[in-house]
Amino acid sequence: MSGETARGAGRPAAEAAQDDIVTAFQVDALDLRGRTVRLGSTLDQVLAHHNYPPAVKRVVGEAVTLAVLLGSSLKFEGRFILQTQTDGPVDMVVADFVSPDKIRAYARYDVAALAEAETRNATSPAALLGRGHLAMTIDQGISTNRYQGVVVLDGSGLEAAAHEYFMQSEQIPTRVRLAVGEEVKAGGAASSWRAGGLLAQFLPQDASRARMADLSPGDAPEGTAAHAVDEDDAWVEARSLVGTLEDVELIDRDLSSERLLFRLFHERGVRVFDPRPMAAHCSCSREKVSGVLASFSTDERREMIQDDGKVTVTCEFCGRTYKFAAEEVLGGQTDS
Template sequence: MKGERTRTATRAASEATQDDIVTAFQVDALDIRGRTVRLGPTLDALLAHHAYPPAVKRVVGEAVTLAVLLGSSLKFEGRFILQTQTDGPVDMVVADFVSPDKIRAYARYDADALAEAERRNETSPAALLGRGHLAMTIDQGISTNRYQGVVALDGSGLEAAAHEYFHQSEQIPTRVRLAVGEEMKPGGAESSWRAGGLLAQFLPQDASRARMADLSPGDAPEGVEEHKVDEDDAWVEARSLVGTLEDVELIDRDLSSERLLYRLFHERGVRVFDPLPIAARCSCSREKVSGVLASFGPEERREMIQDDGKVTVTCEFCGRTYKFTAEEVLGRVDG
């Protein structure tokens, strides 16, 4: 991965904690590669642009963490876009990662449906997303076709959807853990938000060791046996270890990423790579917004002009507002 340098010397895991980073790791004895993510101020900066209720902030936090886990694996300059379209109170979430280190996010929710979900005490991120689909898009620029993978969201949340995606699209045994928490401050000070995640993938040199069972046949005729494959012992061990992770470990500000990885894999030995920083940064600009306006027809642009003779555009991601005169929008010069 770009910017990584292997630390080959055997040493104790660093106790130094650091937020807003991605740390790649490798467990050679188990043929495991993966990444951990720790987000603090960056997540707060993303959420500060919108007055989301706490339950919606948790959904956004999970989506951002998953987008960083997946997008940070890009080995080229490009964009990874994670987007949900569902029937839940939070019916759309977009997390947009621009390699190597920029993230922005936006969510749309129905306030009335959210209030009803809170009344029923059904406010987990999985419940608020509901059912629909998760699309993951890799965009390398205008000279290259986009790649998009789509997987169903069946009410089980983003972790389960990620597992299903790697099963059906990539055929790579994968485990993902996501956690988001609100950190309350003493004295009534404004709370802060933290998120953490871990992705582990089984990537042996002998690809036959990573064989996976076929997808469920669904309504196959009675008597048809489901395809089964014995999982490799190394992957069974790694998957079990990842399953022991507690949410609090992923977001604990006093537990470094290296110490977390050591807790999981110290018996097998784990190699870590230099962490890469992550920052909240929107890619909008006046020039880009102007280009979008120019893509509309003359009549559509005239309808956009407000009573004050201006067109106002607000970025849904960062809340920045851009104002254009009627002459700028219509392409005319006054006088």
């Protein structure tokens, strides 16, 4: 937790709630470390660029929260990209976190499939995502190879997929909680959205205490007993405490992150670190879009030119539109 400062030991937990922050914490008695996320206006700003139905906004809200929980652990300047590809009504979601504090996101959905899901009352984020895969990519820049982890989405949603990822790829006992809610305001005022999340990981100094059962090889003879490992008591207790969290606690605008953590772990003693602010921000620019266009062949760029003699590109994340004259796109090669 380099760069983060622990709040004064023994003082009362802060009562004043604060939005758009990530707060790291540590429970030494349980060998537990983690982070909480609280998003208010930042989530509204991410969602404002698209006219998503409420059910789709919940899906995007969960993806944004998970991306911030995981991306905020980066100790270097880089990008964490969370992307789903699934067979559900919301068949793709991308949440793009740029360290240390910038997030953007968008989703693609099928209007007819979403309407059909609504008739079946199957509009939970897990149901709308359906089955497919979740890819998590860490990009440190052009001088470093990307790292990507892929995990199956089996219809259980992003929380379950995150648990599966840490079990398979990182071998770290982990629990994730995500919550998204809409605040409906009186008098016909526009509603707002809130999201919250918590990530807790069991990280004892003796790594053998965090051993997990071996994954099934898939070809074991019928009747072979599954490998089992007795879980450490500290992790069992920590996991049980995290399991008591209610969605409303994660998004309650009157409940501070410190007070929430005190509720969970006060009997064991919890150290809370200074919060870090988060903000909605899109990194698109005219220069970057021009660079993308330059990656296409001359014939492909010529086909992009519209009847008005321009190429128009709209950023999927923020909705900003960039227009380029044919000469800019073709580099002066305007002859057919």
